[in-house]
Amino acid sequence: MTSTITVEHLWKVFGPKPERVVGTELASLPRAELRERTGCLAAVRDVSFAVEAGEVFVVMGLSGSGKSTLVRCLTRLIEPTSGEISIDGEAVRAMNARRLRDLRRHRVAMVFQHFGLLPHRSVLDNVGYGLEIQGIGRAERHRRAGEMLTLVGLDGHENQYPEQLSGGMQQRVGLARALAIDPALLLFDEPFSALDPLIRRDMQTEVRRLHAEVGKTLVFITHDLAEALTLGDRIAVLRDGELVQVGTPEDLVGAPADDYVADFVRDVPRSDVLTLRWIMRDPLAGETCEDQPLPATTVIRDAVPRILRAKLPVQVVEGDRVVGVVDADRLLPALISHHRQVPA
Incomplete structure (x- = not known):
C-alpha cells in the first residue's frame, strides 16, 4: 500500500533552546527530570510511523x-523541533x-x-x-x-x-x-x-x-x-x-x-476483538472436520454458536487455504477470561 503520511524521528520540545535536547544525553531523561534540569518539556519524543492510504x-x-x-505537527500548526513529515511524498517541513x-x-x-x-x-x-x-x-x-x-x-x-x-x-x-x-x-x-x-x-x-x-x-x-x-x-x-x-x-x-x-x-472482552487466528490450532494428521469452514477473520464471539453446536472441529480458512482448526476446547478459555492470553 501507499503511505499517505510518513513520520520519521519526530520531536517536539517546548522550552528554552529545545534543539539542545534532541540527539544528546538529555533526550534519554524521563520527562520530569528533563523539565527540572532544562526547563523543557518533550511533548513528542522520537516518534516514527506511517499511515496508509x-x-x-x-x-x-x-x-x-x-x-x-x-x-x-503534521501540518505545522505546531512547528516540530526535529524529524521528518511527508504527506503524499512531499516533505512538510x-x-x-x-x-x-x-x-x-x-x-x-x-x-x-x-x-x-x-x-x-x-x-x-x-x-x-x-x-x-x-x-x-x-x-x-x-x-x-x-x-x-x-x-x-x-x-x-x-x-x-x-x-x-x-x-x-x-x-x-x-x-x-x-x-x-x-x-x-x-x-x-x-x-x-x-x-x-x-x-x-x-x-x-x-x-x-x-x-x-x-x-x-x-x-x-x-x-x-x-x-x-x-x-x-x-x-x-x-x-x-x-x-x-x-x-x-x-x-x-x-x-x-x-x-x-x-x-x-485489560477490561476489553477478548472474544469481542480477537479473531479465530488467536485460538486455532494446527490440524492433526487425518483429522475429520465439519464440512463448512469459518474464515480466519471471524471474531471469536461471532463463531461461538457454530463451534459449540459442531460435533467435529471446524476448519479455519484464508481464501481456499486451511490455516488451522478450532473446537470447543480452544474456544472456552477465550470466553472464560479475557484477562489472560489464550495459549498458542
Whole structure:
C-alpha cells in the first residue's frame, strides 16, 4: 500500500533552546527530570510511523501523552523541533508559507473537539466556509455544501444557525465543513469527547459510515480505548510523548507490547476483538472436520454458536487455504477470561 503520511524521528520540545535536547544525553531523561534540569518539556519524543492510504489510524493516550501535539505537527500548526513529515511524498517541513497554506486549504482538513462554527453564519455558509477561502463562487459553494449536509444527515437544516443545533448536530456541521473541500486526509483531534455517550456512539457510527462511502485517509486522536477499538484499522499508543505500540486492535488486545498497554486493554472482552487466528490450532494428521469452514477473520464471539453446536472441529480458512482448526476446547478459555492470553 501507499503511505499517505510518513513520520520519521519526530520531536517536539517546548522550552528554552529545545534543539539542545534532541540527539544528546538529555533526550534519554524521563520527562520530569528533563523539565527540572532544562526547563523543557518533550511533548513528542522520537516518534516514527506511517499511515496508509484509506486507513483509519488512531493515536491513543492519556491526557498529556502528546497526541494532540503530534497531530498538530503534521501540518505545522505546531512547528516540530526535529524529524521528518511527508504527506503524499512531499516533505512538510520543507514547505514555504504558500505551499503550507495550500496543504491546509486543499489537501488536509481538521475536525476539533470545539466545533469552531461561526455563530453569525447559517449552517450552509459554515459548511461552505473553507470553499469560500479557496475562492469558490457562492453558487458552487452552496451546491457542494448542500451535498455534504446530505451526506452527514443534516438535510433541512441549511438555514439554521449553530446555536439552534444540538452538540451532535454541530459536530456533524464541522464534519461536513471538513469534507466540503474534498481533502485527501482528515485529522480528528478528540472531536467527540465533549458529547454525551449516546451522541458520541452515533458520531462514531457516522464516521465509520462516511469512511466506507468516501474512502478518505483518517487520523483520529482519542483518549478513549473503546473509541479507538471501534474506529481504528491500526492504533498507535503514546505514553509521555513516546510511541509504545502500533498495531491492529487485535494486536493490542491479544499481544500488548508492555504492562502499560496491557493495563489499557485489560477490561476489553477478548472474544469481542480477537479473531479465530488467536485460538486455532494446527490440524492433526487425518483429522475429520465439519464440512463448512469459518474464515480466519471471524471474531471469536461471532463463531461461538457454530463451534459449540459442531460435533467435529471446524476448519479455519484464508481464501481456499486451511490455516488451522478450532473446537470447543480452544474456544472456552477465550470466553472464560479475557484477562489472560489464550495459549498458542
